[in-house]
Amino acid sequence: MNNWAHFRHGADIGVRGFGATREEAFVQAALALTAVITDPALVASMVPVVIACDAPDDELLLVDWLNALIFEMSTRRMLFGRFEVAISGSVLEATAWGETIDVERHHPAVEVKGATYTELDLSRRPDGRWRAQCVVDV
């Protein structure tokens, strides 16, 4: 079962991930980000890219994480389908696995310009799960 979702925004699109831990919610939010562009199941997770972020609070860390992925997708012309995330204090260390964009196979719908602070939230839900979300500009 997917633990990620998109949510409605007038012009753009919201990405949302759930998990038992913050790290898992970050992973699921990253899958939701990929799903803005293509079906994550179409992405072969072959090439690893190492990502590190450091932010003054957890919500900014979420935005930084998504923006780091957007930067790597943009400059490497890649899509990512699998993620591992570790968070220690203010520091996130992660690996994203993916492949070069193949227009014929991925049919990428839209490029993501940046993660925004709109509808930004990282919190524990009443059921104990973490939710990580924000709107991304496309």
Add this chain to the structure above:
Amino acid sequence: MDLSRLERRSEIEWIVPQSGRMRVPAIIYASEQLIAAMDDKVYQQATQVAMLPGIVEASYAMPDAHWGYGFPIGGVAAFDPQEGGVVSAGGVGFDISCGVRTLHTGLALADIEAVKTKLADTLYARIPAGVGSTGQLRLSVQEMDEMLVGGARWAVGRGYGEAVDLELMEEGGCMARADPAQVSERAKRRQRDEMGTLGSGNHYLEVQQVTRILDPVRAQAFGLVLGDVVVSIHCGSRGLGHQIGTEYLREMAIAAPAAGIVLPDRELACAPLQSRLGKRYLGAMRAAINCALANRQILTQLTRDAFSEVLPRARLQLLYDVSHNTCKEENHDVGGKPRRLFVHRKGATRAFGPGHPALPAAYRESGQPVLIGGSMGTASYILAGMASDSGKAFASACHGAGRSMSRHEALRRWHGRALVDDLAARGILIRCPSLRGVAEEAPLAYKDVTAVVEASELAGLARVVARLEPLICIKG
């Protein structure tokens, strides 16, 4: 939108009175039908913009306003540096200097009908469009900085287009006081492969036909005749602008409390215009404006090359080029006094009226061409600025149709292949690398562009001059 919280000043002007932390009122220009359909978030966002330090007169929303991030899309706000005014990275947005340029072709519909498919295919082959596409041009570190200072002027110097093009753009094609040193290496890295690319989402290149002339005098001044074929290009500063927006938004959000700024929404991240951070952002943002101008200039040359191949008779001459995500330093008359203000237009077009000194001689009498992009199945419009010195909303107008439906909902309702086939049956050829992208940009996911431009005219923002309908659309 719940209209009970608004005061109606005229058929087309709605006021949110100043209250609470608002420093000025918010003013929304829209017909009753448009405002009733507007998301409540436009009310909330326009109201929050009115809380920012140093805001002058009012926080404005144009008739195409919709829920953005921080500012509404279709938001206009001006700030006075002498009164603690701010510049907001969120108020400009990620796609800095996204805009529209329109080119004459010197052709009529009959000239292109026989070769329309070939023209569509040739344009699609030559214009890098969509996710992951790259341009032909690779810039060295020094060339990148030269481009960021020179804008379209730099591009013309490199052989993309002609010097005469520069006269028919805002800022003469080159935004002054750009500072490449304030643009990070990461932003420059993100631009490395993206010079001369269209992008994706709502960005497009369209071949269009003039199907109605609504103001014959100004149409003549703009060189538009019924039946003319024109080309419009909608795109922005690509990865460089996106990365500048990302980085400065973060820096401003973190620095705001120390600057004594209480942000009603972190997305409204801003810095005092007179602070070092504010000045650094302005230098970087102006560099991104130049990147967008250079990018549209390169795409113009690629378009000319495509036309030369298929229709050697075509003469693609620039009509005008406007940017609709910017912050620009301008003189405006406020309460009878001239003031130097920093005007943010986020999804709003500058619309200088007749006689404005910044206009090229060709449009000094008519007012500025205001280029309004519609959706791929409906229409676009060319308007003319009508503001005087004390013009409304700091001489601004709408920028497009504005979405009425989320991408998610559009995807649920339409299939890309069916849309492409339906449009082809109506004589509109779509070329796009992604059918899902087509569905997300379905024409009915947008507001009625005609209602938007009519409201702009009724509000006294800009006069409707001509209607353009698509023949070919290259979608990113």
